[in-house]
Amino acid sequence: MPHEIKAYKCDYCNKVSRTRAGILSHEVACRLNPNNRYCHTCKHCDMNGLIEKVEPFSTVFYGEQGGYEFRGMYCNYYQEPIQKGEKAVYFRECETEGGDWGPERNVPCTCFYYERKDNTNATR
């Protein structure tokens, strides 16, 4: 027989944990928590932005074919697709740490152009 269990849900996304501590540690890093300033909650981010468009080519015998659109996360501030890694657009102007005793590192989620989106529920 199935039985009911108690669980905790993240305030920002759909993640569920059986322990309160588990969901609290998730919320600290949740991409949809606006306090974390991820692109997901930034008004400059288009979750379904046009990354690449390939025009169809026409042939005499088969008509138009071969065109497609590739969509994904796109930054409307930098006008570039959002990709991960050290060269990501959100690292272009952001806070850094280190430098005195070691290499300077970009601090994640400190993009200077982050602006909180009004509605953060519609993005995943």
Ligand SMILES: [Zn+2]
């Ligand atoms: Zn979450």
